[in-house]
Amino acid sequence: MSALDTIFAVSSGAGRAGVCVFRLSGPDTRRIVEALTGRRKPKARYASLETFIGPDQQPIDKGLLIFFKGPASFTGEDSAEFHTHGSEAVIIAMSEAFLKAGARQAGPGEFTRRAFDHGKMDLTEAEGLADLIDAQTDGQRRQAFRQMDGGLRAVYDGWREGLIDALAAIEGEIDFPDEQDVPDALSHAAYEPLSRVILDMERALKDGIRGEKMRSGIHVAILGPPNAGKSTLLNRLAQREAAIVSDQAGTTRDVIEVQVNIAGIPVSVADTAGLRDASDDIEAEGVRRARGRAAEADLRIGVMSGDTLEESGHLTALLQSGDLLLLNKLDQTKFSGPDGPFKTFAVSAKDGTGFDKFYKALETIIISRFALTENPGLTRARHKDCTERAVSALTRGRGNLASAPELAGDDVRAALHAIKELAGEADIEAVLGAIFARFCIGK
Ligand SMILES: Nc1nc2c(ncn2[C@@H]2O[C@H](COP(=O)(O)OP(=O)(O)O)[C@@H](O)[C@H]2O)c(=O)[nH]1
Ligand SMILES: [Mg+2]
The missing domain is CATH 3.40.50.300 (P-loop containing nucleotide triphosphate hydrolases)
Structure with missing residues (x-):
């Protein structure tokens, strides 16, 4: 991502509260921290008690400041947290101070979108995070945590490895065709890894109904x-x-x-x-x-x-x-x-x-x-859709192994592309926009 502006938002819940957390992220973070605290060179990952000052140089409130130097931050950029008191007046005054200092109010999910864009998490982990914020039952919390923690990523990384092995076997076949007869599909080196991935994906699809029910509830x-x-x-x-x-x-x-x-x-x-x-x-x-x-x-x-x-x-x-x-x-x-x-x-x-x-x-x-099984599953229709497309491409590819290895290679590449979409690596801006827009502001 090219140079972005600096965003801020209240990340804690709405309403009167003991403590309110403001989040700030972007290239101007350090300058804005300096403007609001009068402190030069904030120390990274260190909580200090500061007086937050407004554009009129008058104190607004006193609270904790934590500065994070990118890329070692949630978003991957320079960012900071300001812990103030949670009253409406403090929130208004702090927001004005951020705006005057040149920050912009963040939109829904913008911090997480930046984390995603900077490679801090893949799309399934971001979705898990959104689900964790929305979780209402213990089962939902556990499922969301597992996904946020890379559970689904580990699953599709395994698929990807198997498919890359299969692709290497297929391409070997194309580059160095057997001098004698073309081997039948079963004896093809790619047959076993392809079959293993197909079986695994089918199992995940079967379990996927659980993941979706856990998210949306049952009737x-x-x-x-x-x-x-x-x-x-x-x-x-x-x-x-x-x-x-x-x-x-x-x-x-x-x-x-x-x-x-x-x-x-x-x-x-x-x-x-x-x-x-x-x-x-x-x-x-x-x-x-x-x-x-x-x-x-x-x-x-x-x-x-x-x-x-x-x-x-x-x-x-x-x-x-x-x-x-x-x-x-x-x-x-x-x-x-x-x-x-x-x-x-x-x-x-x-x-x-x-x-x-x-x-x-x-x-x-x-x-x-x-209820949840031991395996981290597919929890959204989007996951199911990508996996179904991969399975059908691979099943077709397995059938093409003996007669048309070039086509089989294309099929495996199509499946790899479907996995890329699952991970959010493929260019799917519309999908990304829809997912991040459903986050709350401040996350
Ligand atoms: N004796 C007895 N009466 C019941 C029982 N369950 C419901 N009722 C009564 O049956 C009537 C109808 O109950 P209601 O729950 O409104 O039935 P619905 O029309 O199926 O929703 C009410 O007067 C209830 O108090 C039960 O287990 N034993
Ligand atoms: Mg009734």
Whole structure:
């Protein structure tokens, strides 16, 4: 990157706070630090207590200053942190001082973009950092940390090594063709490394669903006839009165959604309108939405009860293999549910009988289907897209090994280019712009 301007931003959270951290980065950092502290030649990576002074030479506040000399800094440029008190007035006065001294207010993600441009991190690490800032559950935090720490980079670096070996074998074949017969694909030196990378990529794609679910959360839909106790169950899962519970059928008419954290994974649980032949247009729309949710959800929880059995026919048709079915109101009537590929639990959503056993099963399903594996995975559609393109190029290349090694070479190069895009090394300005724009200001 050519000469950039010097940017500043409040990097700590908004609002009144004990301490506020300003970040400054760019070629004028040293001069601006000197202007705001009156101190010549700040010592790098050393915290000193300074009085920060404004353009009128009056003190604004007193706090810690840390100067970082590039490239040994987050952005790779000269940069500095000013720790001030976190009041609105201090923030305004400091911001004016930075502006007067020639710095510019940073846009979202601009510090991280500079770190990326200076080779301090690859794109997957920057994405991991963005996810870590947004993390709401422990699972999200661990996944984001792993990615920020180079987990995915290590994976694709391994792929890249395998492909470079394969390419060398293919090019050897082109430069020094076998005097005798052309060897068949299987005996080709590139066959084994290509196959290994393809297998590895396919495994990563299969696991990728977990990474994406961990980032975006999973969707669970509660379904059943009116009055079966769906809203009572939602409230128990949410541990609060999120939905209105009433013995009047058709009380829940729209989808009500609550966010819960199950086994470190963000789960959005949707309570839906009771499934029946609706008595009016609004209810009919509610039932239509309930069916939509059922189809889109990652997991469905069906609810039936002894007093609503005759209306349960709509329900079983919506349940899929691996879903859960609750036989509710155990305190009132015991009954056996229909047969199907789902796990059945007898509970009382109202008094909590049997709930723990059901909740354990729900947790186990969520962990086994969606929780993190040992391998750092593909966490975004972008990662999946690049990897899918690489796999299809490599599969084609492997088929070309024997008959057309030149084409196989091109295929491997296409796969290497897809990996470059994954890393953010290829020229993909539009993608970069979109990713960094979603960061917060000050990061
Ligand atoms: N006895 C008993 N009543 C329940 C139970 N669960 C829900 N109910 C009652 O059944 C009625 C309908 O419950 P609600 O949660 O609104 O059902 P929904 O229409 O499926 O959302 C309410 O009067 C609840 O108090 C239960 O486990 N036992
Ligand atoms: Mg309801």
